[in-house]
Amino acid sequence: MVNCGLLTTKKEPVPLKHIEVDLQVQGHVATVTSTLQYKNEEEHALEAIFVFPMPSGAALCQFSAKIADQEIVAEVQEKQEAREQYDDALSSGQQAFLLEESEESVDVFRLSVGSLPPHQSAAVTFIYIIELSVQADHSLQFCLPAVLNPRYSPAGTGGGIVSEITSSSTGVPYSLSFTAQVSSPNPITKVESKCPLEPLTFLNTEHTKAKVSLSAGHKFDRDVELYVYYQNPHQLTAIVEAGAPEGQQGTLMGDPAVMVSFYPEFPESVMSSTSCGEFVFVMDRSGSMDCSMHNGQGAQPRIKCAKDTLLLLLKSLPMGSYFNVYGFGSNFESFFPKSVQYSQDTMDQAVKRVNEMQANMGGTEILRPLIHIYKQPCIPNHPKQLFIFTDGEVGNTKDVLHLVRENADFHRCFSFGIGEGASSALITGLAENGSGHAQFISGTDRMQAKVMQSLRFALQPAVTDISEDWTDLSFTRLSPPIKALFHGQRALIYAQLKGEDCQKRETSGKISVRYHLGDQEISNTVHFSLKPIENRGLAIHRLGGRSLIRSLEREEQDDGADKEALKARVVELSKQSGVSSSHTAFIAVNKGSGQAVKGPLVTRRIHTMRAMMCKSSPPMANYFVTPHPPLRLCLNTMPTVQHPTERDNCMPMRKCGMPMKKSLKCLMPMSARAGGFGGAMPSAAIPKLETSDDLVDPLLQLISLQKALGCWEMTSSMAEVFGKTEQVLMKHIPEQVKPDVWATLLALIWLHGFKIDAQVEWQFLAMKAIAWIRTQKVVNQSECVRVGNSLLGCQVEEDALGL
Structure with a gap:
């Protein structure tokens, strides 16, 4: 494991001194500006890199760095052109940045930086925009993580990403200042946090604008979570944002953009109703599911929690339903050849098989079981509902999501990321493309509670047949059509308004959203001012552009698509909006001269691994661990060979303050998890799960x-x-x-x-x-x-x- 941020050639962190965060909230979206200040305290120059993961759904739109007296800002270019310019700069002895999305996942960025002279400071600033998530109490949550969620790469690729910001034995060695400004069409009722805040200050009499900051002296030793509450949270709202002053009329960034927030209310009569369906439970049984849910006392193995949860799900199904259970790793198997009707006999058979399940199926390869499931014929009047549980990543995330999207018309997909290593791109993408709901289960979260919430969504009617009426407005839609919404979910609709249309209409516009909920047909209407608000970082434009870019990238995956035309459109939109895409990258230039800054540069890949080896242990590269305090690794491990497609590299290990046979339960060599024994480990090679008494809840x-x-x-x-x-x-x-x-x-x-x-x-x-x-x-x-x-x-x- 290595720390995120600036790192030396020895993979040691350049000391982080201060973090300054400015948060600008507009309704349901936010612009986040983070500046991280470092200092080289050594006697020689440090060649540095910067690696970081992005929150799922966030759009990075600006990056700059001030290294000593040189300031460099990044701009978006077509990816191949950016790489060529970057290589040219390196070959001529110049310094340059290259920032691009990971090939495997859209929520990870890698940045190649230059050198930092001795005793000089560096300030790295990046700006991203994000949609705020809706909580059960209707508040909107923003989270600034103190520990960055780890992301794991295939064994053998050397492409592992970031881990955490660590603290020293004397406390967090850097300070944090955090300020948030909030504006909304509806009045702000309160802003809360588990961290101490200064009193909320309203900036107008309508209470639609407010400011808040962290109390002085806050130690950044835990996540900073902000919860924003508005009046009438279910009311349809719309915000119009002015285009960029230098933008050309008729373009995405030149015209005004509108964001409509649709958060339907579910009456109690709908909440109490249930419906039957075909429930297919897809369980990750790869080796890492034997790891603990967290690093604290009393932590259960992930597979044990998953088995308990699966038992609860099976007991909760309504009579008349159909169901099946799949386990997957390097291969897959199902309890029944096809989904069976729910009865006492079939439930008993399934419960017996659940009790026998082990995390012994190798790596994490989910594509083949999904292909098999989708080939099974649908059962009339029993919509297919997939529940997918996994604790890792897969190397073919885009292929998996493409498959789910192709079959979205006849099923819903509910996804669950188990543990801190689960990929937000995979888990969130499965739910988004399958019109379902995503949950992340980490730390001491109870898996059963979160899974039952999703089962409630699956059993209850969803908002469907959603359509919009943009009365007398000329617009171009930026976000894809909404297929379905469940209780507690919200949709944001982005559109580009024609500039001339907005200039002629100085009063207001009107949008109506119609939908079906159960047997009811409902319509919500909002009247809103066509006078645009100030463009605070153009968050609405950029998120709308990001949404359109992602839609076009999905179209590229379809057979028969004009890939070149779609790629050209994606590059055009990405360069206009400053939002990166799969076909573009950020390349840095000198802010003053437009030339690359001179200086040596060495690019390096970062691994998220750390192990403390005993004498008989195999090479360090064969083990990957999540970022926890230093752990001791016990003896009696086995030689391993890495599998080139293995993505499931989460291997947290327990402290060894217990008998040897119990401390090995979370330790499984990569070869076994990656199918090194032909897809399943021999029983003698599987560390047995043993607990003190396994007290039954x-x-x-x-x-x-x-x-x-x-x-x-x-x-x-x-x-x-x-x-x-x-x-x-x-x-x-x-x-x-x-x-x-x-x-x-x-x-x-x-x-x-x-x-x-x-x-x-x-x-x-x-x-x-x-x-x-x-x-x-x-x-x-x-x-x-x-x-x-x-x-x-x-x-x-x-x-x-x-x-």
Whole structure:
């Protein structure tokens, strides 16, 4: 592992002294300007590089660096031309920058920088724009990470990216200043953060503009998260942004641009309804799924959490559904030859197979199982819903996303990134191209809660048949059509307005969005001023341009596409907007003369790996680890050979303060994970998963006992969950009540009495149980609830049970 930022030829970090961040929020989007100040404290010049990942969906639009007295700014050029200019500068002994997107993933940038003289400072400034994510309480979140999310590259390519900003033993060795200005069509109600903030200052009487900053002396030892709240969050809004003063009329950057925020409200009647479908669960079973969820105490292996979650999903499916489970690594397998109808028998078979699952299938190759799944015929009136779980990256992300997009008309894709190494480009791209929802599960997050939220989306109607009416407005749409939106999701619509049209209409424009939600047809309308606001970094223009560029890049993947014409259009838009693309790169020139700055330069690739080896360990390059504090590696590892296509390089290792056989559970050589044993490791080579006692979570134990119909049977295992014996529970059963009804009512009381905080995890199990109880026509239900409360030590009202 190495640090991000400026690095020496010895891959040691140039000391970071100060970070200054300016955040400009316009409605649902933000412009972020970050300046990182470094100083060479050594007695000789340092040749340096700068590597960093971009947040998913962000668009880098400006980069500059001041090295000693030389200031260099980057401009977008066609990629091959930029590379040739860069090579020419190097061959003539000049200094230059080259910044381009990773070939494998759009959320990673590599920058080649020049030399820094002794005792001189360097200031690196980069500006990016991003859409703010919507939270469950309708706030908009901005996150400035203190630790940059790691990204992993194929073994053998030497292209690993960045890891983290580390702190010294005496604390964070640099300071941070952070200021945010917020503006919105709707009044701002509050701005919150887990970090200490100065009081919010409103800049106008309408409370549509405000300013806030971090309190002085803040130590940048954790993520800075900002939550912005607006009045009427579900109201349709539109913001018009003026074009660039030097922009030519009729071009993307010369004309005004509009951003429409569409965040539909879901009535309770829609939220309580469910529908059947075909549910296909696709589980990553590569070697790294044996790693821990996090580096703290009590962390479970990822595969264990995934198995518990899969069990919960299987128990939560409605009767009448179809399902199948796939495991993938270097190859793939499925529980059934094709999706089967959900019943007690098929559920029992699946649960047995889930309990036997191991992380023993080699590397991470997801394309082939997806091709197989999409070849299976659709089941009438049962829309296909894919749930994909993975903790790594794949080398062919663009091919995978292209396949999902090709099949988007007859399925939805819900994706889950497990652990800090999961690729945001892959996880987010799967959901975006499959009209689904993406979740990232890291640290101490409970996987079950996040996955059940997505299951709720899959079972509930979505906003569909979305169309817009741009009344009397001449425009060019920049963003792709919206196919579907789920509860809690928001869409931003970008368009380029004709300049003459806006000049003639000095009053207002009108946009209506029509859509279907369940059986209802709904229309939302917004009237907005056509007088553009000031162009704060042209965030709306650039994000609109980024959206159009991505759409054109997707078209290039289609068979029969005019690839040259599309490439030319992408390059044109990228150079206009200053937003990079797959066909362009940033090349740096001297701000004053326009010439490359003289000086030596050595380009280097950065690896995210660190291991502390014992005598018998294989070469260091065979192990990749996530950025955690120094860990000790135990003996008895095996010689390995790297697989050229392996992308799944996340290998966190536990500290060795435990017996040898337990400390090896997260240690698996690359060859095994990459199919070095023919796609699966021999059993003797698989480190066994052993824990102290593997204490069973009573909630998971209760879940495992529920029947497919939704009821529970009275058994000794059931009584054990409640801390009772079966004899005691049956002794108190009210008259004329069957044992399975009694067990099911006790389960509902226990869930509401002891596990209400985890209700999102068991809500569908409870809905099935309630539906089953209603078919039993219980005559003394109130008496059952009273006795059950007394027996379990609860005080749950009958109405709260939903009966």
